[in-house]
Each structure stands twice: as structure tokens, then as C-alpha cells.
Amino acid sequence: MTITPEKTRGTATTAQLPQVTEPRNPGFELDLGWVRNLRANTSAIERRAATLPGRRSIKKDHQAAWLARAITCIDLTTLSGDDTARRVERLCAKARHPVRTEILHALGLDGLTTGAVCVYHEMVPTAVNALKGSGIPVAAVSTGFPAGLSPFHLRLQEIHESVAAGAEEIDIVISRRHVLEGNWQALYDEMCQMREACGHAHVKAILATGELGTLRNVARASVICMLAGADFIKTSTGKESVNATLPVTLVMLRAIREFHERTGFRVGYKPAGGISKAKDALLYLALIKEELGDRWLRPDLFRFGASSLLGDIERQLEHHLTGAYSAGYRHAMS
Numbered sequence: 001m002t003i004t005p006e007k008t009r010g011t012a013t014t015a016q017l018p019q020v021t022e023p024r025n026p027g028f029e030l031d032l033g034w035v036r037n038l039r040a041n042t043s044a045i046e047r048r049a050a051t052l053p054g055r056r057s058i059k060k061d062h063q064a065a066w067l068a069r070a071i072t073c074i075d076l077t078t079l080s081g082d083d084t085a086r087r088v089e090r091l092c093a094k095a096r097h098p099v100r101t102e103i104l105h106a107l108g109l110d111g112l113t114t115g116a117v118c119v120y121h122e123m124v125p126t127a128v129n130a131l132k133g134s135g136i137p138v139a140a141v142s143t144g145f146p147a148g149l150s151p152f153h154l155r156l157q158e159i160h161e162s163v164a165a166g167a168e169e170i171d172i173v174i175s176r177r178h179v180l181e182g183n184w185q186a187l188y189d190e191m192c193q194m195r196e197a198c199g200h201a202h203v204k205a206i207l208a209t210g211e212l213g214t215l216r217n218v219a220r221a222s223v224i225c226m227l228a229g230a231d232f233i234k235t236s237t238g239k240e241s242v243n244a245t246l247p248v249t250l251v252m253l254r255a256i257r258e259f260h261e262r263t264g265f266r267v268g269y270k271p272a273g274g275i276s277k278a279k280d281a282l283l284y285l286a287l288i289k290e291e292l293g294d295r296w297l298r299p300d301l302f303r304f305g306a307s308s309l310l311g312d313i314e315r316q317l318e319h320h321l322t323g324a325y326s327a328g329y330r331h332a333m334s
């Protein structure tokens with residue numbers, strides 16, 4: 001089956017999409033009955049995820065439009081111990097100009113940018129400075145990323161400092177032990193405090209799904225973080241041994257859908273870690289379209305957390321135009 005986004009060629013830049021203002025999830029009381037009743041049929045979920053690549057194909061012009069849309073939804077990321085100001089500046093330049101100008105122009109996509117740049121707290125001022133005037137927000141991974149095991153008051157302090165340094169989005173990590181011990185109240189309280197510390201900055205709750213044991217736990221952690229006011233729920237830090245997967249995505253998207261049905265608020269979704277191929281990005285977009293609809297295929301409700309996806313998308317767009325693939329080293333930064 002061939003699918004199309006709500007708009008196709010030449011309509012994929014953020015600027016060109018009609019502006020939609022989404023009211024922010026205000027957070028709700030902890031509903032333990034809802035949380036305890038959540039179920040996840042693992043074999044059915046895995047079967048459904050496994051059939052997706054065979055069922056969905058996105059061709060030619062549609063594919064280029066979808067890939068351009070994917071670029072607008074990338075949190076272009078560098079989260080390495082050896083990050084330097086120079087590397088972050090180069091990443092920011094790439095976020096401003098994610099694809100060679102002549103390719104974008106030929107596709108009618110001038111002005112396309114990534115959704116955000118995602119860095120460690122220490123790199124926030126460098127990124128804010130490098131992105132000045134672009135409208136591209138800086139996302140900071142705070143709260144003792146990736147383990148989230150530093151003292152709680154320091155995790156909150158880190159959020160405050162990242163926001164003060166100019167981060168407009170904060171990717172927090174939850175305490176996995178609260179999920180593994182079934183301590184739902186502690187998870188909810190922690191998330192509420194983190195959300196409050198973020199203030200006007202939007203908060204993405206990283207569940208580290210590869211460390212939560214079961215898909216049922218993924219569903220429960222998703223709902224608790226949304227009840228506590230998360231603007232986005234995010235799969236992984238990219239540092240777990242298992243990061244974003246399609247089965248986990250299915251569970252989280254269904255939690256988002258149910259949350260929307262019950263509360264009327266839309267929460268965003270961010271798969272992260274190990275997504276480096278354009279064809280995989282298309283599968284994620286197709287699944288989101290199927291499960292949540294077109295409204296979620298915009299950067300205010302969907303992001304890829306990825307350090308190397310952009311390079312492959314750029315190669316595919318170049319191939320779409322010229323019929324030839326360029327060498328990977330030409331897209332080294334992303």
C-alpha cells in the first residue's frame with residue numbers, strides 16, 4: 001500500500017505548514033486505577049510491528065516529501081563525552097542547513113531546518129549562541145543524563161540552570177527503579193517536580209524503555225509521565241543496550257492516544273537511539289500516521305532523537321534528484 005502525508009511535494013517545511021497552536025498538557029491527578037488496569041499484549045504488539053515494513057511503502061515524490069518532513073522533526077543530537085564547542089557549532093550549522101542548498105531548492109524546500117539541536121547542559125550556551133536568529137530551539141539533556149542517579153536536588157538544579165542558559169526544551173530521565181519497584185506515586189511525584197522546574201521550557205520524559213522490563217511497564221510509565229505533565233514522552237537516552245523499537249513505539253503511541261481521548265490534550269512522541277536510516281524513519285512516520293493521524297506528524301508533537309539519521313536522509317534526497325548516491329563521508333557531521 002502506498003501512503004501520502006497530508007501534503008506532499010514542496011510543503012514539508014515548518015514555515016510552510018499551517019501554524020497550529022497546541023495547548024500544553026497541564027498535568028492531572030495520579031489515577032492509579034488507570035495505571036494498574038493497563039495491559040500490553042506483547043505477542044500481538046510484536047506481530048503488528050513486524051508486519052509494518054511489508055505493509056507500508058512510500059514512493060518517489062511522496063518519499064522525498066516524507067523525508068523532508070522527517071528532517072523538520074529531528075532533534076539533531078550530539079551527546080558524547082568528547083563533545084567540544086566546535087563540534088556543537090558545526091552541528092548547529094547543520095541544523096540550519098540540513099541539506100545542500102541546491103538539493104533543497106530543486107525540491108522546493110528552501111529554508112528547511114531540523115526541529116531542534118540536542119546537547120548536554122554544558123553545551124547549551126554554545127548551541128544557543130550558534131542558533132541565534134534561526135528559530136531552532138536548543139534541547140538539553142538534564143537530570144543526570146543518562147542514568148538519572150545523581151541526587152534529586154541536583155537534578156532539579158540542573159534543569160533550572162539549563163533553562164536559565166537558554167534551553168527551550170529539557171529532556172529529563174526518569175528513575176527506572178520506581179517503575180521496576182512499582183512505585184508509581186514516586187514516579188509521578190518526581191515527574192511533577194521536574195515539570196515544575198522546567199517552567200516555560202517543554203519537558204520530554206525519557207523512559208529508557210530498554211531498562212523497564214516489560215511493555216506493560218512502558219505503558220504504565222508513559223501514562224504516569226503524561227499525568228504528571230510531560231509535553232513529550234521519549235523512548236531512550238541512546239545509551240541503553242536496547243533503544244527505540246517499533247513495538248515500544250506502538251505501546252507509547254497507544255498510551256498517547258488514550259491520554260488524548262481521556263483528557264483532550266495531545267502529548268508528543270520522541271523515539272531516540274539507534275535510528276540512523278531513512279527507511280527506518282519512514283516506518284516510524286507511517287506508524288504514527290496510522291496510530292495517531294497527521295496532526296502528530298509535525299515537530300511540535302513528534303521528534304526523532306538522532307545523531308546520524310540526517311546524513312542518510314540527505315543521501316536519499318540526493319539520490320532522489322540525481323539518481324546517484326554520494327559517499328557517506330560527504331555527510332560526516334550527521
Ligand SMILES: O=C[C@H](O)COP(=O)(O)O
Binds near residue numbers: 077237272306308
Ligand atoms: O536522544 C538522542 C539519542 O541519544 C541519539 O541516539 P543515536 O546517537 O543512537 O542516534
